[in-house]
Amino acid sequence: MNANKSQQYAVGIDFGTLSGRAVVVRVSDGEELGSAVHEYSHGVIETALPGTQVRLGPNWALQSPTDWVDVLRRAVPKALAVSGVDPADVIGVGTDFTACTVLPTTTDGTPLCDLAEFAERPHAWPKLWKHHAAQPHADVINKLAEDRGEPWLARYGGRISSEWEFAKGLQLLQEDPQVYARTDRWIEAADWIIWQLTGAESRNVCTAGYKGIRTEGGYPSRDYLLALDPAFGDFTDKLADELLPLGALAGRLSPQAAEWTGLPTGIAVAAGNVDAHVTAAAADATRPGQMVAIMGTSTCHVMSSDQLAEVPGMCGVVNGGIIDGLWGYEAGQSAVGDIFGWFVDNCVPPAYAGEADRRGISVHTYLEELAAEQPVGAHGLIALDWHNGNRSILVDHDLSAVLVGQTLATRPEDGYRALIEGTAFGTRRIVEAFEEKGVAVEEFIVAGGLLKNRLLMQIYSDVLRRPISVVASEQGPAVGSAIHAAVAAGTYPDVPAAAASMGRRIESAYRPDPDRADRYDLLYAEYRGLHDYFAGEAYGGNGVLHRLHKLKNEVIG
Template identity: 30%
Template sequence: IERHEPEVFSRIATVFGSYDYINWRLTGERAVEQNWALEAGFVDVSTHRIDDDLVALAHIPRSAVPRKIASHEILGSVSAKTADETGLMAGTPVVGGAADMIASALGAGVAKTGDVLLKFGGSVDILIATDQIKPDPRMYLDYHLVPGLFMPNGCMSTGGSGLNWFVRNFAGGEMAAAQAEGISVHQRLDALAAERPAGADGLIILPYFLGEKTPIHDPAARGVIYGLTLSHDIGHVWRALLEAYAFAIAHHVEVLNDMGHRTERYLASDGGSSSKVWMQIVADVLQKPVQRLTGHPGSCIGAAWTAAIGVGLTDDWSGVSGFVSFADRLDPDLRKADIYRDGYRRYRDLYARLSAHGATRAGSSS
C-alpha cells in the first residue's frame, strides 16, 4: 500500500487483525490480540511486548498499533449502538479471541508440552504445545491460549484440497464404481491404496500443488509425480499421495525436533482423520501412535472455553479436555519402518535435487 497507494497509506489510523476489527466494532475499543501482534512481527519475544523499533520497520506510526491483549482478556463490552444493530445484549463482555487453528488445538486437548495436533482439513496443520519459545524461520510461532505455553506450528498449502483435486480430475471411473457400491469415492480409493504395498512400488509425490508454506517456504514449488511406470495404477497413485502428506508431516516433525521440541503425543482431527488408511500411513511414517478424535468441534469449543476463562466462569484451562472424545488409536507397524525411512529420504532428496535446478518451479522447462 505504501508503494502503490501512498495517499491511502498516509491515512492509516489503526493496524490490527480481522477479529480485532470485529471486537472494535462490538465494543468501540481498540486492541490487538497477542498472536496477531506476534505474527505481524511487532512483538519482541524476549519481553513479550510490542517493540517500537519493530513497528517502525513497517513504516507504520507507533500510534496506529493499539495495545496488545491476551486471547482470554476482556477488552470491553458490547456497546448500546452495536446491541441495537445486532441484537446482542448490551454489556456482554468481549474477549480478545484467537486464530482458528490455535483455538482448535485447545479444543482438541493439546495443552501439555509435547502434545501435537495434526489437523487434516483443506490444508494440513501441525501444532505443538511447548513451554519453550524458540523462534525459527522454518516454522510459524504463536502463543498458546494457555498462559506460559507457546505453539510453534506449520501449515501446508494443500492437504484435503490436493486429494480432492486428484479425485475431480483423475478418478471419474472410481467415482462411478463407488456410487454403485454405495460408498464414497475416498473410501474406494482408500481400499485400493490399502491393497498396494508401503512405498507405492517406488512412486514418490511432492504435494506442492500450490507452492508450499512451512517448512520450505517456497511459493514457486510445484507438485511432482516421480517414478511412474506402466505397472502403477490409480491405487498406487492414491497411496503415494497419502504417503506424500505423511512425509510432509514427518518433515515438520524433524524440524520441530531440530528446534529442540519433544513431540510426545499425536492427535488427529478434522475431515481427513476419518480415513483410517491415511492415519495408519501417518503412524507408520512417524513410527508413533496417532490418536484419532471423534466429533471434534474444531475451534468452537476452544473459543468458548477461552471466553469462559476470560469472564471468570472457570480458571481451569485443562477442563476443556472433558469435551474431547477419542476414536481409535493407530499404532505404527514396525515392519514398515525401514521402507518409510527410505521413502522419506527419497522424498526429501527429490525436492532438493529438483529445486537446485529450478525443476520444481512454475514454467520451468528443465
C-alpha cells in the first residue's frame, strides 16, 4: 500500500431509501474519482412481501437485506472501475445508512426474513425509517415515560418517534411474539452492514444514541420495559451496550466482503453511521452552530454544539453523536422531496407533462419555471408539510397534510410552490425551536439531492432570512463516509482534521431578498397559526387530523 496521502484512497458507501451509492475519494484532498449507483430491486416494500400474497397494513415500509448486499457486489466494483484507482491503494471503507432502519437477526447476523420459516412474516423483515405503523406503540412509550418522569425523555424533545428502535421493537413483540422470541439481535442496518463487511458485530454511538434511547446512563431501565409489557423486559439484551465512537475502527474487511467488493482483504472498516450525521464532515461542518440540512426524500437537520439543552421535538441530543467531544443535535421532516414527487405523480394534468416533454425537460423543472415567475403570496395558499406525519417538532406521524386557500383559479404551479414554501416554513419552525432554547444556529448548510432545485433553495433562504451555504459535493453522505474511513485507517487523527482536508462547502451560495423575506414573514405567521391548530388538542387545536386518521385505519383495516 502506498504511504503517500495523495496516492491513498477511501471508499464511501451511502445506503439510501431507494438505492445505494459508492464513491472513491482521494484521502489527501477529498477529490471524487469515481462513483456508481445500484437501485434496490425491491425498492420500498409497502403493499405486500416480495413473491407472496402477504399484504402489509397501513403505514408499513420494509426493505430487503439482499438489496443492501447487492450494493457491495455491484456499486463498489463499478465505482472502482470508473475511478481507475488501483484497489491496492484503497486504505479503508466507510458506510452510512438511513435510520432508524432496523431488523431482527439470529446470533450470527442472519436476517430472520432469510429463514424459510419466517419469510412470509412481515415482522421478520427490516423496517425502513419511514415505517410509521408503530405510532400507537410510540404513544404508549411516551405516555408511560411521562407518567413515570423518566429522565431520558427530555433528551429526545419530550417524545420519541414511531420510527425508532423501541417503538418498532414493541410493535414486533405485541403483533408477532414468535418472531420477537426468535430475535437474538435487534440491530440497525447501519451496524448490520458493518457486520457483513467485517464478520463481527459492532454498534455505533450515533444510531444507539438517537434511535435506541441510549444516553450516558444507559438504556431505559428494565423496570420501565416491564411496565410497558411484561414480555419486553429483555429487549435491551437484543441490543448492545458497548458502543464505538464515530470514525473508530470497527474491524477489517473480511475475505467474503473483499470478494464482493473487489477491495483488499484487511483494510480498515469504519464504525457505522447515519446518512445525515456523516454528511456534516463532507461539508466541513464540524464546529458548533453549523446546522446541516440533508434534503432528499425527507430532511434531517443535524448540528454540533458545546451547549446541552432540551429542545422541544428534537430527535435527540447525543454526546459525540456527530463529532466526538460535542453535543450532536438532530431534528427533521419526514417528507420533503417525497411531497414534490407525490404532487407531480398525482396532481399535474397531462397537458403539463406534454409541454414538459415537448421542451425536453422534467415536469418538476417545468413547474419550477412557472412557479418562479410568481411574486410571494400571489397563489393565496398555505401548506402544512405533513404528508408523512411530523417528525419535528410535534413528533406525531398520525398527522396529515393540509392545503388551504384553493379556488377554481388555482393552478398546479401554485400548489407546487406552496408545498415548497410549506417545507421551508417547517424548517424555520425547527430552527426557531433550537434558538428559543439557546442553541444558536450560526450557519445553515444544505446537502442532498434537492440542491439542484434553485427555486427551492432561494425560497428557503428568503423564508429563513439567512444565507444558505451548500455542500460542494452532490454525494455528501458517501463522501462523509469516506472521510470517516480515512480516520479509521489512521490517516487523520480525528474527523474534524479529516473534514478540513477532504470536506468542502460553498459559503452563502444563496442570500435572502429583504422584500421577499418580509412577505414570507406574513405567510409564516399564518403557517404557525395553522400549525398549532391542526397539531391537535395538546396545542389548543381541533384534533380533526387525528380523528380522520383513526377513521381511515378503521375503514381500511
